[in-house]
Amino acid sequence: MSTTPTPYDDAKAQLKRAQEILGFSDDDYDLLATPRREVTVAVPVQRDDGTVEVLQGYRIQHNWSRGPGKGGIRYAANVDMEEVRALAMLMTWKAALLNLPYGGAKGGIAFDPADYSQAEIERITRRYVHELLPVIGPEIDIPAPDIGTNEQTMAWFMDTYSQAVGYTSPGVVTGKPVSLGGSLGRAEATSLGVYITTRAALEQLGIAEKDATVAVQGFGKVGRGAARFMDDAGMKVVAVSDVFGAVYNADGIDTAALADHVDETGKVVGFAGAEAMDPAELLLLDVDAVVPAAVEAVITGDNAAKVKAKIVVEGANGPTTAAGDEILNANGVLVVPDILANSGGVLVSYYEWVQSRDNFFWDLDRVRESQETAMLAVWDDVVAFAKEHDINLREAAVSMAVKRVLDAHNMRGLFP
Ligand code: NAD
Numbered sequence: 337m338s339t340t341p342t343p344y345d346d347a348k349a350q351l352k353r354a355q356e357i358l359g360f361s362d363d364d365y366d367l368l369a370t371p372r373r374e375v376t377v378a379v380p381v382q383r384d385d386g387t388v389e390v391l392q393g394y395r396i397q398h399n400w401s402r403g404p405g406k407g408g409i410r411y412a413a414n415v416d417m418e419e420v421r422a423l424a425m426l427m428t429w430k431a432a433l434l435n436l437p438y439g440g441a442k443g444g445i446a447f448d449p450a451d452y453s454q455a456e457i458e459r460i461t462r463r464y465v466h467e468l469l470p471v472i473g474p475e476i477d478i479p480a481p482d483i484g485t486n487e488q489t490m491a492w493f494m495d496t497y498s499q500a501v502g503y504t505s506p507g508v509v510t511g512k513p514v515s516l517g518g519s520l521g522r523a524e525a526t527s528l529g530v531y532i533t534t535r536a537a538l539e540q541l542g543i544a545e546k547d548a549t550v551a552v553q554g555f556g557k558v559g560r561g562a563a564r565f566m567d568d569a570g571m572k573v574v575a576v577s578d579v580f581g582a583v584y585n586a587d588g589i590d591t592a593a594l595a596d597h598v599d600e601t602g603k604v605v606g607f608a609g610a611e612a613m614d615p616a617e618l619l620l621l622d623v624d625a626v627v628p629a630a631v632e633a634v635i636t637g638d639n640a641a642k643v644k645a646k647i648v649v650e651g652a653n654g655p656t657t658a659a660g661d662e663i664l665n666a667n668g669v670l671v672v673p674d675i676l677a678n679s680g681g682v683l684v685s686y687y688e689w690v691q692s693r694d695n696f697f698w699d700l701d702r703v704r705e706s707q708e709t710a711m712l713a714v715w716d717d718v719v720a721f722a723k724e725h726d727i728n729l730r731e732a733a734v735s736m737a738v739k740r741v742l743d744a745h746n747m748r749g750l751f752p
Contacts, residue, residue, distance in 0.1 A: 408482025527561025529680020
């Protein structure tokens with residue numbers, strides 16, 4: 337039997353730590369650690385060549401004490417129950433930390449979209465939605481994009497659900513195209529939040545934005561936008577990576593030109609404005625901040641001691657394992673935890689859901705200003721809580737969120 341902790345083990349370790357800090361009972365721990373509903377579905381798909389494959393799909397609703405489930409849908413080959421459980425739990429804390437009226441959920445299908453045509457992905461998506469119909473809806477569980485999914489996926493999702501209920505229901509998903517009731521500012525909201533929290537962390541350490549150097553792992557929906565915002569603000573983005581490789585320029589990468597290069601070639605390597613580097617070294621560079629914004633478990637017990645950055649901003653969900661986190665903390669690295677750093681996405685998803693329900697749409701300035709105000713207020717609260725209890729930012733953020741969920745649960749009471 338493997339002794340490597342799963343992402344769900346790591347998520348439960350965070351909850352256990354919150355229990356120590358807040359002092360609630362083991363019964364409450366069990367209640368908070370156990371997902372409320374776990375659904376697995378077979379997703380049969382007819383390939384373009386006529387053959388049929390059966391994929392495995394998941395949707396896990398971790399907690400709904402404060403409102404309907406909320407969380408992304410991931411399409412990736414390594415999606416499994418343990419990962420989805422961990423991500424659903426993180427979503428519960430993230431929504432509560434932002435004080436949004438949501439619980440946490442997450443879903444996914446185990447397949448690599450790069451190996452399938454658009455028509456196949458559409459059939460897979462529609463069948464998956466059909467299988468989930470009894471457990472999703474604007475008042476039940478509201479999905480959003482994650483790794484391997486995008487606004488087109490959400491458009492198919494919304495259409496399939498709407499066909500089934502008999503009317504157009506934009507509130508069933510967020511991260512929709514703006515033409516279908518998506519929110520202005522949603523596409524880049526997670527990235528903007530990563531930038532806002534990086535800026536706040538730099539300020540806390542007395543580092544001016546103009547002097548700051550950063551390295552960003554991942555150049556997808558989160559990493560690309562984060563690198564662009566940071567570059568625009570005057571920070572020096574010295575390294576960027578994707579699944580194929582990494583590039584480095586000590587003078588700072590022109591991230592707009594890099595984005596054009598990626599649009600043309602599909603990868604960061606080969607970009608004329610930087611040299612290739614070993615992607616395994618990116619998170620270990622001697623920079624002010626590293627931003628893991630790709631996949632989970634990239635800072636671990638094996639490499640955390642070699643992290644030289646003063647700040648780690650978790651753009652991705654769960655990029656640091658429990659063992660890695662312990663080492664970063666012992667070495668005095670300021671870790672901005674995922675549920676705070678990448679919470680801009682769920683925050684503006686909430687704005688999108690509100691707009692969909694109101695049939696009244698906000699302009700971009702209102703979205704951006706609301707996001708910045710809300711995230712900086714949460715940042716201040718987390719920093720103050722951490723100081724008060726002499727704990728780190730992750731312990732503070734998770735504890736504040738867990739307390740809100742527990743309070744809601746206790747006020748509602750346990751139905752026999
Ligand atoms: P994405 O699929 O758009 O992009 C992922 C990026 O990571 C791609 O550039 C890919 O090439 C790269 N990548 C994959 N494996 C890698 C590896 N081993 N090393 C380096 N790069 C690698 O996904 P995304 O939406 O940007 O999500 C990234 C992370 O952010 C995930 O953990 C996701 O859960 C989290 N997140 C996303 C959102 C959102 O709004 N999209 C919100 C909150 C959190």
